[in-house]
Amino acid sequence: MTITFHGAAGTVTGSKHLIELNNGTQILLDCGMFQGLGEETEELNGHFGFNPAKIDYLILSHAHIDHCGLIPRMVAEGFKGTIFSTAPTMDLARVLLNDSAGIQESDVAYINRKREKRGQAPVKPLYTEDDVMEAMRLFKIVEYNEDFEIDPRITLCFTDAGHIIGSAAVHLSILEDGKYKQVSFSGDVGSYGDMLLKNPQTFPQADYIILESTYGDSYHKDLEPIERQLQEIIHQTCILKNGKVIIPAFSVGRTQELLFALNALELKGILPDVAYYVDSPLSEKATMVLKDHTEVYNNRVQQILKYDDDVFQFKGLKFIQSVEESVSLNDDPRPCVIISSSGMAEAGRVKHHIKNSLSNEKNTILLVGYCEPRSLGGQLMAGKKVVHIFGDEYDVRSEVKVIRSMSAHGDADDLLKFLSCQDPEQVKKIFLVHGEEHVQKIFRGKLQDAGFADIMIPEQHQTVDI
Numbered sequence: 001m002t003i004t005f006h007g008a009a010g011t012v013t014g015s016k017h018l019i020e021l022n023n024g025t026q027i028l029l030d031c032g033m034f035q036g037l038g039e040e041t042e043e044l045n046g047h048f049g050f051n052p053a054k055i056d057y058l059i060l061s062h063a064h065i066d067h068c069g070l071i072p073r074m075v076a077e078g079f080k081g082t083i084f085s086t087a088p089t090m091d092l093a094r095v096l097l098n099d100s101a102g103i104q105e106s107d108v109a110y111i112n113r114k115r116e117k118r119g120q121a122p123v124k125p126l127y128t129e130d131d132v133m134e135a136m137r138l139f140k141i142v143e144y145n146e147d148f149e150i151d152p153r154i155t156l157c158f159t160d161a162g163h164i165i166g167s168a169a170v171h172l173s174i175l176e177d178g179k180y181k182q183v184s185f186s187g188d189v190g191s192y193g194d195m196l197l198k199n200p201q202t203f204p205q206a207d208y209i210i211l212e213s214t215y216g217d218s219y220h221k222d223l224e225p226i227e228r229q230l231q232e233i234i235h236q237t238c239i240l241k242n243g244k245v246i247i248p249a250f251s252v253g254r255t256q257e258l259l260f261a262l263n264a265l266e267l268k269g270i271l272p273d274v275a276y277y278v279d280s281p282l283s284e285k286a287t288m289v290l291k292d293h294t295e296v297y298n299n300r301v302q303q304i305l306k307y308d309d310d311v312f313q314f315k316g317l318k319f320i321q322s323v324e325e326s327v328s329l330n331d332d333p334r335p336c337v338i339i340s341s342s343g344m345a346e347a348g349r350v351k352h353h354i355k356n357s358l359s360n361e362k363n364t365i366l367l368v369g370y371c372e373p374r375s376l377g378g379q380l381m382a383g384k385k386v387v388h389i390f391g392d393e394y395d396v397r398s399e400v401k402v403i404r405s406m407s408a409h410g411d412a413d414d415l416l417k418f419l420s421c422q423d424p425e426q427v428k429k430i431f432l433v434h435g436e437e438h439v440q441k442i443f444r445g446k447l448q449d450a451g452f453a454d455i456m457i458p459e460q461h462q463t464v465d466i
Contacts, residue, residue, distance in 0.1 A: 001176055002465050003183075003210070005458040006049040007032055008434040012214050012372060013066040015434060017185065018050055021176055026050075027154070028058045029170060029185045029210070033069025033100075033126075036346045036372035045070065045126060049461045053078030057150055058138075060085040061187025062167035063092035064252060065100060072097055072127035075135045083138045084150070086158055088166030088293045090139045092252060094132075095285045101129045144168065145201075162190030162200040163408050164253040165289065165296050171203055181466065185210040188434065189410045189418045195226070195257050196290075198298045200410070202421035207428050208466050211419070213435030214370060214409040216443025227261050229403050231270055233366055237399070238274045238335035243362030245336075248350045248377055250343035251283040253408045254369050256290050258339055259312040260301075266314040267304075277329060279320040279340040279349050287312055330356040343368075344375035351376065355389045363398040368406040373436075412443060416450055424451035429466070432457050 001021050007014030007030075014034035019027040034044040052074040060068055060083055071083065071093070085093065104125035112122040142148045148156045153175040158168035170185040184206035192199045237243045249255045255278060265271035278284065290296075291312070294305065304311055320326050326349050329338060340350035345367075354376065357363040371377030379387050380400050387394055410418065430452055432440045437457065444455045458464065 001174065001181065002463050003208075003431070004050070004461065004463040005431070005433060006461055007034065008066075009458050009460045009462065010437045011037065012370065012434050012436065013037065014044060015061075015067045016048070016070075017210055017433065018055075019172075019183065021153070021174065025151070025154070026055045026057075027172070028055045030061055030067045030187070031058060031070045031074055032067040033065050035066055036344050036375040036378075038374050045073075048074070048077075051078075053080070055079055056081045057154075058083045059156065059170050060089055060093070061161065061170055061185065062164055063089045063096055064164065064188070064250075065096055067187070068093050068097065069100055070126070072101065072131035072135045075138070076127050076131045081138065082140050083135070084140055084142050084148070084156060086144065086166040086168050087141045088289065088296060089168070090136075090141060090166075091289045091292070092164075092166060092286065093139075094136050095282065095289060096252065097132045097135065098129055099282045099285075101125070101127055101132050105129070157204070159201040159203045160198055161187050162192070162194055162197050163188040164190075165197070165293055169200070169203055171206070182207045183210070183466075184208070186212050186418065188212050188214070188408070189415055190408055191405075191410045191414050192417060194298065195260055196298065196301055197296055200414075200418050205422060205426055207426070208431070209419070209422070209427060209429075210431045210433055211415070212409070213415070213432045213440045213443045215407065215411045215439070216415060216432070216435055216446065217439045218404070218411050219413060226403060226406060227264050227268075230258075230261055231265055231272065233364060233401055234272045234274065234337055237362070237364040238337065239272055241362040242335050243360065243364065243398075244338065244357055245364045245366055246350065246353045246357050247337065247339045247366045247368060248343050248345040248354070249283075249339050249341060249368060251280055251341045252286045254343055254406065255280070255283040255339055255341070256287055256312060257406060258368065259287070259314075259317070262317075263308070263311050263314045267308065271314060271316075274316065275334065275336040276314070276317045277320050277336060277338045278317070279326050279329065279338055279353070281319075281321050283339070283341060284319045326352070329353065343377070344371045345377035345380070346372075346375040351389060355394065357398055358387070358389075358394050359397050361397050361399075365398055365400045367400065367402045370407055370409060412446055415443070416446065419447075419450070419452075424453070427452055429454045429456060431464070
């Protein structure tokens with residue numbers, strides 16, 4: 001049996017890990033899109049490194065685009081196998097992939113109009129909405145903590161990873177050459193004590209573990225509660241300085257956590273009295289999916305639902321749909337809070353809001369999650385005083401604030417706690433993925449201190465025998 005790492009190897013996007021059995025059976029763990037990697041991005045997304053038509057099974061850990069975003073591309077290139085996921089992951093994937101296809105088709109139509117004028121051949125999107133429709137027909141739901149037989153030699157079990165709605169760690173029991181091998185893939189591991197979701201679950205003893213390491217060098221538990229930090233930032237910016245707070249936020253997970261925290265402030269009677277906008281049609285759809293799956297909420301949220309039937313709605317909140325409404329926010333001088341995707345500020349409507357707010361000292365750009373260093377959000381987080389947006393140079397005069405504890409990824413302590421159910425002496429090897437190399441090297445030392453002996457940091461397209 002081999003594992004080949006076709007994505008999220010030395011980077012945090014493009015999750016794709018291919019297990020091939022000696023009998024030729026191929027199991028792909030995730031099929032994510034690369035994001036925020038500059039000029040490399042298009043090339044990376046254009047070539048899988050394997051033949052999609054030969055994949056028998058795809059197991060999806062969760063619905064973030066960097067984990068599911070190339071599934072329709074696989075279908076367009078001949079994949080006809082089964083896709084296994086939890087029910088919330090399937091519902092979210094349908095929303096996110098249709099949105100991704102729509103954006104690609106729109107962008108390609110614009111590009112091709114320019115290419116036609118230059119006498120160039122048209123280009124095609126990575127996939128279309130028809131490809132998404134075909135992909136969704138291949139999904140099969142597997143419940144958490146169910147031993148599901150994929151075929152007579154392979155059993156799958158999902159455990160809750162606590163990262164986003166429906167997220168799962170993947171556990172495979174594979175019979176090969178008369179012996180069982182236990183392979184676990186963490187997907188993305190959430191924080192213990194998440195605002196909305198349950199804690200990551202313990203999982204059976206594994207022989208081999210493919211482990212995310214996004215924050216393997218960090219401890220991002222802030223001392224102050226998130227609600228208090230939000231209240232202070234909004235009060236300082238909107239009430240005292242009469243400015244705007246712009247919050248780049250992923251449509252799935254982060255936006256809902258922000259709405260939950262702002263709703264909590266209203267329940268306490270201390271929500272600043274300004275306008276609040278969610279400028280992302282996708283975020284509204286994702287919020288509706290979360291409302292449909294209340295079973296994923298932790299006990300705290302379940303208790304709040306007994307007296308507040310909508311934990312994502314509060315006074316002054318409006319969801320923005322049209323482009324015209326979005327543009328009008330930039331021309332409105334009144335103080336407000338704008339939550340908009342993407343979370344790394346690399347694309348989408350939020351990039352326009354940042355462009356129009358960045359040079360005004362009254363405003364605040366609030367970053368609330370991981371940002372790839374080369375992305376606009378990453379540059380702002382690093383303290384750059386000049387950034388480029390849509391090819392133009394902008395001075396950073398607005399305040400830039402960060403709430404690190406809102407990351408959906410667990411920090412170093414969370415990752416070690418996730419592994420605490422394992423006997424290190426029985427783990428033959430840990431593969432560190434979904435992290436930057438310098439972070440992984442630091443985290444490797446922490447794992448060795450915890451008793452795990454063999455930790456590997458694989459390279460892109462590297463194959464390992466297990």
